[in-house]
Amino acid sequence: MQGFFLLLKFLFLTSPSHIKVVHLRANSVMEGDPFPYQALQMNLNEMIVVGSEEWCAFPSLSIPAIKARVDSGAKTSSVHAVNIQPFKRDGNPWVSFDMHPLQKNLKVTVRCEAKVIDRRTVKSSSGDAEKRYVIRVPLKLGGDIWEIELTLTNRDSMGYRMLLGREAMEGILVNPSSSFCQGNLTIEEAKRIYDVTETKSSGLKIGLLASNPDLYSNQRIIEAGEARGHEMMFLNIKQCYMKMDREQPEVHYRGGTVLNDLDAIIPRIRPSMTFYGCALTRHFESLGVATLNGSIAITQSRDKLFSLQLLQKNGLDIPTTGFANSPIDTTDLIEMVGGAPLIVKLLEGTQGRGVVLAETRKAAESVINAIKSLRANLLVQEFIKEADGKDLRCFVIDGKIVASIERVAAPGEFRANIHQGGSARLVKITPEEKKLALLAAKTLGLRVAGVDIIRSRKGPLLLEVNSSPGLEGIESATNIDVAGAMIDAIEKKLHWKKPKGVDL
Known part of the structure; x- marks a missing residue:
């Protein structure tokens, strides 16, 4: 041989009876060096040769093309999966998941299903341990098909949607200096396989x-x-x-x-x-x-204290509320809101979490001082007994109330939040309540807001204004397309109108 030629380096892994993965690398070798090149050539001709990256397919998952990183340094193989949902089929564990098979393309989503064979803790290349579902499916690479095990994980942060590890490559020749030994696809060809069109959308x-x-x-x-x-x-x-x-x-x-x-x-x-x-x-x-x-x-x-200060400054009625820095002032704080029973709220709470009803002065002092000892900020608020575990949620979009519900607390509960087991029903609000809700959203500068109001002897009082209000409770109770109204607000803000002749 003259000058340079390929030196074959074999890795003998766990089984001594055969070679599991073969690596090929370029190296400078002098003529006459002892190396059984001709003896090995016959075996190599029968092997599948892969490069450092290859296009694969999973017929049973309806994935005709996915680019894989070939890495014999990794033991297991993994594939990109999001929205993973376990379920039972004929008494056996299965899993469904979404796959975006094309890197950097979230438009293409394939919903996949497979039988679960295991759930293992896998350590990533960064050293993080993650418990993953394991499936066994046929892999198609070039003209060959064989079954491999795959762990399911979110690979959005990785350069490839799939990693092909050494357990899946028994008897395969790996040439890390080459790519796509089993055939290459251009990005455009891959898009055509998934019927991705590049026509300009008429929408936003x-x-x-x-x-x-x-x-x-x-x-x-x-x-x-x-x-x-x-x-x-x-x-x-x-x-x-x-x-x-x-x-x-x-x-x-x-x-x-x-x-x-x-x-x-x-x-x-x-x-x-x-x-x-x-x-x-x-x-x-x-x-x-x-x-x-x-x-x-x-x-x-999101700042409960600041928002209440803005609301009261603009003349909106709120429950009497106290705020203090030191536990020394707990007694005065309780008196400030009319004594027990009273409500204690964490400033960072939401969906009813971090809200406590203290029914006695002793209980109020204990709760307040305990929270203060954790260096957490809290509000103390008067308890509106006559509300009887009910409040109003008004959904405001672009200066209009698109839907209103009354939320009723579950038995034994004082919080009316749906997430705390409360129920919801359609309600007709008064002109005063409507004015309060609209002014609250306007004061905080919110185009979309869930405004919570409580009915008291003093009239409607503003409890809270939510910038990311949930839709499930209000849409279910009212049958109003609140999500559609939110999209309408975006269209209005951008002065977008449906193009003539386009059926959306």
Whole structure:
């Protein structure tokens, strides 16, 4: 041989009787070096040769093409899966999940089902341990098909939707210096396989900024937008990140997608993500992306104390409320709101969580001092006994009340929140209650708001204003398309009208 040729290096793994994975690498070898090249050539001709990346298919999952990273350093194989839902079929454990088979493309979603063979704790390359479902399915690679085990995990942050590990590659020749030894696809060819068209949508491109795609409210908003012909994208807040630059500011989505081309976003930020979610909303605003609720309005509404101060400053009636820094002032704080029974609220609470009814002075002192000892901020509020465990939820959109319900607490419960087991029914509100709800949303600058009102002997009192109100309770009780009204508000803000001759 002259100069350079290929040196074969074999890895003998757990079974001594045969070679499981074969690696091929380029190296400089002098003529005459002892190496059984010809003896091995016959065996190599019978092996499947793969590169460092390959296009695979899973016929049983209806996945005709998915790009895999081939890594014999990894023991197990994994595939991208989101919205994973376990279920039973004929008494056996199964799982359904969504797969986005094309990297950096959330438009293509395939719903898959497979029988679960195990659930294992797998340590990722970053060292994080994760409990994953394991399935066994046929893998098609080139002209060959064989069964492999796959763990299901979210690979949005990875460069490939699939990882092919060494357990799935018995008797396979791996040439890490090559790619697509079993055939390549261009991005356009892959899109055509999944029937992805690049025709310009006549609708808007709207991002739903939230945390859980399976929530009723989020699913309804996506459905309502798509029904009107808009391109809807669910954007997990935790998977978005920002680039601040004078000339080219950007918002990126995990996996590399740049989100600067959105027409609008609908922020639905959970309380634990308020700081980051509002920063992200603010960045979208700086890019000229329309927001249904602005970052300032969301921030104001999430601060219970600040929002109450704004509401009272603008002449809105609220329950008598106390706030203090030191446990030394607990006695005066209790007297300030009329004594026990009273309500103690954590400033960070939501959906009825972090709200306690203290029925006696002693109980009130114990609860307040215990919370203060944890360095948590709280409000003390008068208890409206005559409300009898009921309150009103008014859904305000663009200066109009689109739906109203009365929420009734579950037996033995004082909180009327649906998430605390309360029930809801359609209710007709008074002109005074309507005025209070509309003014509350306007005061905090919210285009969309869930305004909670309690009926008292003094008249209607404003309890709270929610910038991300849930839809399930109010839509179920009223049969009103609240999600559709939210999409209408986006269209109105952007002065968008359905193009003539287009049937959406």
